[in-house]
Amino acid sequence: MSVKSRRSLLFASGALLAVAAVAVPVVVGTAAADPGAAGSGNQARIVGGNQASLADHPYAVYLTDAGGNQFCGAVIVSSTSVATAAHCAKAVAKQDIRVVAGREDKRTSEGQVLGVSKVWVGQGYTDPTQGADVAVLTVRGQFDYRPAKLPDSGDAGLYAKGTQATVLGWGRIADGGARSDYLRSGEVPVVSDSECHSAYTVYDQKTMVCAGYAEGGVDACQGDSGGPLVVGDTLIGIVSFGDGCAKAGKPGVYTRVSTYAKDIEAQAKPRLLG
Ligand code: ARG
Secondary structure, three states, X not given: OOXXXXXXXXXXXXXXXXXXXXOOOOOOOOOOOOOOOOOOOOHHHHHHOEEOOOOOOOOEEEEEOOOOOEEEEEEEEEOOEEEEOHHHHOOOOHHHOEEEEOOOEOOOXXXXXXXXXXXXXXXXXXXXXXXXXXXEEEEOOOOOOOOOEOOOHHHHHHHOOOOEEEEEEOOEOOOOOOEOXXXXXXXXXXXXXXXXXXXXXXXXXXXEEEEOOOXXXXXXXXXXXXXXXXXXXXXXXXXXXXXXXXOOOOOEEEEEHHHHHHHHHHHHOOOOOO
């Protein structure tokens, strides 16, 4: 049996655009609440957010159907696979899912579009509110972009209340609003288990983690599902569900990646087909 040689990752730095100078709203940019009002001195960025750059987050990708319509986010976890939400993986037939990497602006044809050869869904998944909202898609071909890191046993502290994390996606800019053409990012603090349990009775601290401000204002939204919540380059969450978007007292709920890191790793290993 021969071992497939690992292809080195190409960093398509030349293809990655510099960040546009104009700041645009976040993943969700409802201007109603101001989570930075307590004095970060940086409110405009937190509330209004930023257009994000793939140069900073090359592992951020999105999923489209066969017609090219973006329906979810995902995150590269190896040269041949992405992690996403189970509810995303189940929304479109495997043969119709496309993974788009290296494309900040949906209206361009930059980067790569790869089909999917295999879908793994978290064991016991039924519905996002029941946990296990995680899936790994094995792509046909290889990514030219580097993967996010998965958390290991030393990363438990990243789940502590108050850890500032970054959520990325091409989803709605406001609850019920239009989807973004550009990749956007929002900075959100991890919420304690007790606080999240008060917000959502279905909250399960083994399989979920919450992030957001008590006042709301920054959050993921529809179309961001499956996308990454990262601390640095470490993937701590996958956008799963919420009550509306960016509402006070209703943080975003994410799949707790540390619980599924071993499963994701096992699925993400490049392997010989046939
Ligand atoms: N379920 C949504 C989706 O499929 C994601 C919702 C996330 N909502 C939130 N408020 N964080 O895109």
